[in-house]
Amino acid sequence: MSDGAVATTIFAVFMAGAVALGLAAVRGRGKQGGLAEWSVGGRSLGAVFIWVLMAGEGYTSFSYLGAAGWGYNYGAPVLYVVAYMSCGYAVGYVVGPMLWAYARRHGLVSISDMVAHRYGRPWLGAGVALLVTVFLLPYIQLQITGMGVVVSTISYGAISLNWAYFIGFAVTTGFVVVSGLRGSAWVSVLKDVLVIGTLAFLVVYVPLHYFDGYGDFLDRVVREKSDWLTLPGSGGSRYGEAWFATTSLLNALTVVIFPTTVAGYLGARSADGLRRNAIWLPAYNVLLFVPMLLGMAALFVVPGLVGAESNLALFKLVVDSLPAWGVGVIGVAAALSSIVPMAVFMLVIGTMWGSSVLSLLPRWRGPRRQKLASQAVVVVAGALALVLTYAAPNTLVRLSLISYEGMAQLVPMLLIGLVWRKLTLAGAVSGLVVGVGIVCALVFSDHDPVFGVNAGIVALAVNLAVALGVSYAGPAGRRDERPDAEVLARDPLGAEGEDGADGADGEGERGVRAAAGP
Secondary structure: OOHHHHHHHHHHHHHHHHHHHHHHOOOOOOOOOOHHHHHHHHHOEOHHHHHHHHHHHHOOHHHHOHHHHHHHHOOHHHHHHHHHHHHHHHHHHHHHHHHHHHHHHHOOOOHHHHHHHHHOOHHHHHHHHHHHHHHHHHHHHHHHHHHHHHHHHHOOOOOOHHHHHHHHHHHHHHHHHHHHHHHHHHHHHHHHHHHHHHHHHHHHHHHHHHOOOHHHHHHHHHHHOHHHHOOOOHHHOOOOHHHHHHHHHHHHHHHOOOHHHHHHHHOEOOHHHHHHHHHHHHHHHHHHHHHHHHHHHHHHHOOOOOHHHHHHHHHHHHHHHOOHHHHHHHHHHHHHHHHHHHHHHHHHHHHHHHHHHHHHOHHHOOHHHHHHHHHHHHHHHHHHHHHHHHHOHHHHHHHHHHHHHHHHHHHHHHHHHHHOOOOOHHHHHHHHHHHHHHHHHHHHOOOOOEOOEOHHHHHHHHHHHHHHHHHHHOOOOOOOOOOOOHHHHOOOOOOOOOOOOOOOOOOOHHHHHHHOOO
16 A cells, blocks of 8 residues: 555544544534534533643644744744743633623623623624634635645645645534534544644654754754744844734734634633633643744755745655654644634634624524524635635635734723723724724735834724723713623632523523624
8 A cells, every 4th residue: 555545544534533523522412502502512611621622723733834834934933822822821811711701691602792792782793703704714714725735745645735625624514513612622632632642752753863862953953043043033034022022912912802712711611610721721832842843853854945835844854754654643633733723713703693693684593593504604604715725815815914913903892891891882993993904004015013013013002092092082882882891890710600690591592682782
């Protein structure tokens, strides 16, 4: 049997196992619950499942491809990923339980629900859902592309990129439509076992195989590639100290309100579980150092990679030095690192459309109808990203430039709006519009960074100033703007609301009514 056939067979077996595991997650639950059961796991996931789910959502195909590519091209700047994720987990220690308490009390299932409920405007929730969809679609496309590259590489070219793209879409859609967040959590267990095992092996194997151990490897880096060890990295990159600090700060704030992160928060059984999770999650960041180091190791083994080819730095080492079965196993770990976050991205888009957009139509109200609508949107969103991957890949790649910085502009509307009663609808919307406009103007005119500073944090500062200024100077908010976020303002480290008796029905029906306005 050829190397391609061996690796492809291993890949196929594991993909079938992933789908089966995702479907098994909801065995006996298929007829229970509506949108809340599907979208946030019935708010019943324990600390271990939340840990693997949120770790899985954070460790994507970028970690295997992009992190190694950044390590290969620039070196030290890629450490911003470790910095912002670790800081984000610290912020999440407080923010996660706060959002969980608010959503559980009012039966909400997404950030668009929260915004609609806080400001008493169903149209605002629908608008946020549309905006977030624009920001998330590029992530789906990037995961499809990443998985395609991995699968095509590990099959030694036996599986074309086009077929690999379709396989990624089909596998992910197959289990997420049926099993929702719970299925993603179960598949994350398989993914994490493989990721931890394969990276632990590679971090030992590669330096020993290609060098005389870490001493020789690091000595060569210091002597021959010292630019890769300091900011702004090699090649006169724009990613210096100011960019590193501002990007880490911006992303640490954004990751805690990122819709996929919030989906993990809302699926938790208790707020205390989220606090424990925030303590444990930074340990997972140790794994991020592996592709970064291996990307730098590839500088000596496969020099001369340019452009997108540098993203294959790690896999060129793997394919060059390991037997086909080993390539297949590592490829499966990388593929699952695309599938799990892609599933959560698709799930979040479906949930927001089902609960905030389509629920504006009378025929789609009610938890079971919303669940069906959300599942249909999952398929549509995934199919749209797949079609654009084939037909116009640069369209979503271009949008991806503003995705994270654009999502950051929701921080004042959501977080500040939930903890500060005086933030008005006019203030929140004005700030959001200005912030997103500045991000688009700066990024698309190639002015990111701005004087070395992340463009997103510049936009967020203006966004916040506008939101506060309009709230203070403009008319007071209407009475149906619900400034009832005191559940967040009270003792965020306490155990208030953990039993969720106040408004957390399994169907999320009260949340649907709340999000639809008074």
